[in-house]
Amino acid sequence: MIDDDEDVLLAAKLLLKKHAHQVIIEKNPKKIPFLLNNDTYDVILLDMNFSKDITSGKEGYFWLSQILEHDPDAVVILITAFGDVEMAVKALKEGATDFVLKPWQNEKLLATVSTAIKLKHSYKEVDKLKKAKEQLEADLNQPFKDIIGTSSSIKEVFNLIEKVAKTDANVLILGENGTGKELVARAIHQRSLRKDQSFIGVDMGAITQTLFESELFGHKKGSFTDAKDDRAGRFELANNGTLFLDEIGNLSMPLQSKLLTVLQNREVTRIGSNTSIPIDIRLVCATNMNVHDMVNDGTFRQDLLYRINTVEIKLPPLRDRLEDIPLLASHFLTSYTKKYRKDIMKISPDAITSLQKYQWPGNIRELQHAIERAVIMSDNQTLEVNDFLFLKGGQSSNDDVITDNLNLDDVERNVIKRAINIHDGNISKAAKELGLTRASLYRRLEKHGL
Incomplete structure (x- = not known):
């Protein structure tokens, strides 16, 4: 509530604090921008005339326009004297929600504020529905939001x-x-x-x-x-x-x-x-x-x-759509920085280039795990090449899988080693990754001496 009469402010606060979570009062209208920038309000009660301009209401119009410019959905109740009703009606046309007359009746003031609060809540609900509609439309315009890529x-x-x-x-x-x-x-x-x-x-x-x-x-x-x-x-x-x-x-x-x-x-x-x-x-x-x-x-x-x-x-496979790696990496980075409450902003261009040179035998799931681990372990705001262990030294760490050696036993051994490493020794996950049962994987581990 903004009014240059301190007695009016105190009387209103005593009445309203019984019915509101918090009541803020202010004598100086010049502090309105500060108040709006530092908090949000369900209802704003604004006097039409201040000490510099006792009767014209120009100050009230000015501050009403400032409030609505800052928040077009602000609910503003004007406080006016009997002789200012015509000005109050004009202000309603310019965006005010309602007005109360000085001296007010307590029941009338409470009823007006209560109605205004319900209106504000309806604005919030409309805004919530509008944002939900916008998100839904965005999802519809991006029909495969979970399947990422432009290749x-x-x-x-x-x-x-x-x-x-x-x-x-x-x-x-x-x-x-x-x-x-x-x-x-x-x-x-x-x-x-x-x-x-x-x-x-x-x-x-x-x-x-x-x-x-x-x-x-x-x-x-x-x-x-x-x-x-x-x-x-x-x-x-x-x-x-x-x-x-x-x-x-x-x-x-x-x-x-x-x-x-x-x-x-x-x-x-x-x-x-x-x-x-x-x-x-x-x-x-x-x-x-x-x-x-x-x-x-x-x-x-x-x-x-x-x-x-x-x-x-x-x-x-991911190795056939390497151009999608920047989009995928960015998506996983956003997801895991939020999950682990990290302030990592981006992945460096060098790291992206290195990720694109890697062949990804574990495909998108392997990329996802790599980004998650890097986010957990990094203390910087940018993920670099060194944050991805398998990229250190510029090695394409799929070398233990993709080699010139076409001996099937050797290739199988290397692929099994890679799957075990990706899943940190978890046999069930490695078996699923390889399309094997646990028993089949154990037999192959024994066969290759792993």
Whole structure:
């Protein structure tokens, strides 16, 4: 509240402080800019006339314009004498919210301020909705906000997603580990007619043969030792939505047969039940394996492949889209500086150049881990080459993977070493990165003496 009459200020504060979180009073209107710059206010009560200009109201008009210039949504209640009502009405046309007459009635002043506060809150809500709308429009204008890149190869992926998303066609996503297959699956779902229904993901490589039917098709209570309750399988959970089967190339032939039967009949039967449950799903599958070669080798059913790959989307490895690395690195930098509360502003041009020279056997996931580690360890505002351990000395540290030695055993050994190093010795994560089971990876570790 701004008024040059100290008695008026004190009387108003005594009344309003019982109903407000904080009441600020000020005699000198010249301090209004300072007050506005240092805080925000739900309501501003402004006198129309100050000591230099007792009756014209010009000072009131001036300070009203200053307040509204600083904050067009400011809620300003004018304080005026009986003879100034005409001036107050004029001020309302110029942006004031309301006015109160001196001397005021306490109930009238409280009612006016209360109404003004509700108006201010509505302005805030409108502003919040406006910003949400702007963000939504920005997201719509950037339809693949989670899949980052401008290279021609990734643009082709965007094009395929747009074409296939609105259909119910089954999609097979092919690509090396770490290329973003699940992001593409989610993008297809988000742009499909099923976007308001469930997206259920299943890592087929992590499901044991004994639990396959229970996980995917569900079970009845008591159907086996640990079946203590009825449980819906992933197919039921995804009904009317999208079911994403990741690493489908890891399925054994018997499990492929069971999956094919369900896809053909479009119904599941829970373990321990004789009742079939109809399912309506959009199927999206992914694998890092060459399933076409597996069909030729007799390790993947051709009829299942026909079922799951009405449309194929092949994701390029990061080494084939190196021009996207600056965008990806910037995205991960922003994410991890926020997560770890760091003040790192950028990645140096030399570091970006070095990152682009590296071949990234672990693809985008490896880049993400590299940026995260650098953010955690760095104490500077710019990430340099030395913040990325594998780039020190200008070495393209994929040299232990990409070599002139084409002996398959040596190449396999180097790739396994690289995966183990990327995941700091975590066997489960390394196995997933390599598209292997833990048991298979242990056998290979023993074979190569690692």
